[in-house]
Amino acid sequence: MDRTAMFEALRPFAPDRRFTDPMVPLIDAVADAFGLPPAGNGGAVQLELTEKDFADAAARLECSVAQIKAVFEVEASGAGWFTDVRGDILALDGEGGFIDGAHLPKILFEAHIFDRETGGRFRATHPNLSSARWNRALYVGGQGEYERLHRAMQLDRTAALRSASWGAPQIMGFNHALAGFDTVDAFVDAMKSGIRAHLMAFVAFVENSGLAPALRQVTTYHASAVPFARAYNGSGYAKNEYHIRIARAFAKWSRA
Incomplete structure (x- = not known):
């Protein structure tokens, strides 16, 4: 028996056939005791970047390690993962489902992008998921963004995946080609595989967007970072002091 089969055997005994958070750790503990493998991506995710990861990224972009560390630190939105989330989300998608796993990449679901991707056909029936314009109030934040994504996937799976930003660098799903992937599904699978994939997707995005030369200009002088910051963040770069x-x-990593 695998872990999925165990959960399905117990599902009839769960309230409304849905597993709630208190039940999941208990069932997982029993599964662990019997040596069943982790669910989803539970045991195979690289959560921290190594020096080799950064060295590989720098070699690909022909920049220094300090330069790639600097831009990734600033442009990546903190840690790239939600951890210990299995119990919170299992009821949405089921054992072994798309969003099952102990570790999941951070996302932010963008209702105005989903509206664009679907031609507005869900705007009237699902206003919290599809909006004609950007609306900050629609964000729920944290792991709750996976619930929004899951609901949108029931309406249009591909459009939903294209409408979320993924991982540490928060690359939009519709930019999967710039991140080096032929399909959004391949991009999302990579984002779920580990933090190195987040870094290398960022590298591909920089490379394919023609930003590598600007990255190589970065020094400790603020003005040197303006070309990259302006191109990557748009006209608001100065207000937010990205440069x-x-x-x-860069100064910090140069001293490291």
């Missing part, structure tokens, strides 16, 4: 933050991060 200053990149230069400071």
Whole structure:
């Protein structure tokens, strides 16, 4: 028996056939006692970047390790993962489902992008998922964004995946080709596989967007980071001091 079969055997005994958070750790503990393998991506995810990861990224972009560390630190939105989330989301998708796993990449579901991707056909029936314009109030934040994604996937799976930003660098699903993937499904699978994939997707995005030369200009001087910050973040780069933050991060990593 595998873990999925065990959960399905017990499902008739769960309230409304849905597993709630208190039940999941108990069943997982029993499964662990019998040596059943981790669910989803539970045991195979690289959560921390290594020096080799950064060295490989720098070699590909022909920049210094300090330069790639600086821009990735600033442009990546903190840690790339939700951890210990299995019990919170299992009821949505089931054992072994798309969003089952002990570790999942951070996402943010963008209702205005889903609206664009679906031609507005869900705007009237699902206003929390499909909006004609960007609306900050629609975000729920944290792991709850997976619930929004899951509901959108029931309406249009591909459009939903294209409408979320993924992982540490928060690359939009519709930018999968710039990140080096032929399909959004391949991109998402990579984002779920480990943090190295987040870094290398960022590298591909920089490379395919023609930003590598600007990255190689970065030094400790704020002005040197302006070309990259402006191209990557748009006209709001100065207000948010992205160029200053990149230069400071470069100075820090240059001393490391």
